[in-house]
Amino acid sequence: MSHKKALIAGITGQDGAYLASYLLGKGYEVMGTSRDAQACNTSRLERLGILQDVDLLSLAPNDFRSVLKTLTATVPDEIYNLAGQTSVGLSFEQPVECMESIAGGTLNFLEALRYLVLGSRFFSAGSSECFGDTGTQAASETSAFHPRSPYAVAKSTAFWQVANYRDAYGIYGCTGVLANHESPLRPSRFVTQKIITAVKDIKAGTQLRLLLGNLDIWRDWGWAPEYVQAMHLMLQQERPADFIIATGITSSLRDFVEAAFAAVGLNASDHLQIDSSLLRPSDLKYSAIDPTCINTTLGWQASLGLPEIIERMMVGEL
Numbered sequence: 001m002s003h004k005k006a007l008i009a010g011i012t013g014q015d016g017a018y019l020a021s022y023l024l025g026k027g028y029e030v031m032g033t034s035r036d037a038q039a040c041n042t043s044r045l046e047r048l049g050i051l052q053d054v055d056l057l058s059l060a061p062n063d064f065r066s067v068l069k070t071l072t073a074t075v076p077d078e079i080y081n082l083a084g085q086t087s088v089g090l091s092f093e094q095p096v097e098c099m100e101s102i103a104g105g106t107l108n109f110l111e112a113l114r115y116l117v118l119g120s121r122f123f124s125a126g127s128s129e130c131f132g133d134t135g136t137q138a139a140s141e142t143s144a145f146h147p148r149s150p151y152a153v154a155k156s157t158a159f160w161q162v163a164n165y166r167d168a169y170g171i172y173g174c175t176g177v178l179a180n181h182e183s184p185l186r187p188s189r190f191v192t193q194k195i196i197t198a199v200k201d202i203k204a205g206t207q208l209r210l211l212l213g214n215l216d217i218w219r220d221w222g223w224a225p226e227y228v229q230a231m232h233l234m235l236q237q238e239r240p241a242d243f244i245i246a247t248g249i250t251s252s253l254r255d256f257v258e259a260a261f262a263a264v265g266l267n268a269s270d271h272l273q274i275d276s277s278l279l280r281p282s283d284l285k286y287s288a289i290d291p292t293c294i295n296t297t298l299g300w301q302a303s304l305g306l307p308e309i310i311e312r313m314m315v316g317e318l
C-alpha cells in the first residue's frame, strides 16, 4: 500500500470521483478540490461511497493565489488537474471562462510548482478534441493539433504549457490526451448521458422524443474507470511523457443512439427527432484516435467497448 498524498483538482466530476476511489484503494491520502468546497456537488463521491474518505478543499484554478496557497498547505506527491470547463458546446458560449479555467488554470499550477519547487508530479487532462477533424486516419502522439472549438484551443494551449515547463524547468509534468469516456457518473449535459436518460424515460413512458443535433459524428468512446487508471500509471513512470488515452475504436453517434434504444427493445427511428438548434458553430465529423503508444509502452489497454459501456450506463453500474 502507498502512503503517497494526491491532490485531485476537479474531484467532484466524473473522473475526479473515480480517480479518488482508485487512489484510496491503493492506500493514498486523497485531497480534492472544487471551486467551492462548501457548496459543491458531492453526489458522485457519495455514489462511490468515498465522501468521508477524502479531504475537500476550495481552489479556483484561474486564481494563482488560491493554487499557490493550496499547494503550499498540502505538499502533494501527485497532482491531477482535471478541473476547468469541460463542455465543447459551452465553450462556444463562454470562451473566456474556458480559456481562463483550462489554460490559465494549468499555467497557475505549473507556475506554483516552479516557484515552490515541491517536486510534485503533475498530470494534466488533455483532450483528443485538439486533433480536430482527423478523417479516417487515426491521430497519434506525433499528429499536429487542429483545434476547432474554444475548448480545444484551450486544451491545446495547456498541452504546450506542460511540455514547455517540463523541457524548460525539469518539472515532472505530462498530459493524457483523453478521448471521450463515459459512465453513469457523466454529467447530464453531455450527449451520451442525455441519450441514456431519454431512452430510459421513453421506455418508462414519461418522455416522448429524443431531440438531437448532428448524428453523423464519429468518436472514440471508452469507460471512465479504466481511463483514471491510465492517468495514475502515467505518473508512476521514471520520466514524464504525454500519451493518448483511447480505445482505438471509432463509432458514430447514430450507432450509440441505435444501440441504446435497442438495449431496451425500442427502435430509435420511432422516437428520434433532429433539432437544428442543437447544432454547434463547428463540429468535428471524425475523431479517430490511435492508442498504440500507451498500449505498447505502458501496457495500458481499454477493455470495454461501446456495447458494454451502453449496457453499464443503462443499468447504472458504477
Ligand code: NDP
Pocket (backbone or CB within 6 Å): 010, 011, 012, 013, 014, 015, 016, 033, 034, 035, 036, 040, 041, 061, 081, 082, 083, 084, 085, 086, 097, 101, 125, 126, 127, 128, 178, 179, 180, 181, 182, 186, 187
Ligand atoms: P466533469 O465535467 O465531470 O468535471 C470537471 C470538474 O471541473 C467539475 O466537477 C467542476 O468542479 C470543475 N469545473 C467545471 N467548470 C469549471 C470552471 N469553469 N473552472 C474551474 N473548474 C471547473 O469532467 P470529467 O471528469 O469528465 O473530465 C475530467 C477532465 O478530463 C477535464 O479536464 C476534461 O476536460 C477532460 N476530458 C474529459 C473527457 C471525457 O470524455 N470525460 C474527454 C477529454 C478530456 P466544481 O464545480 O466542483 O469546481
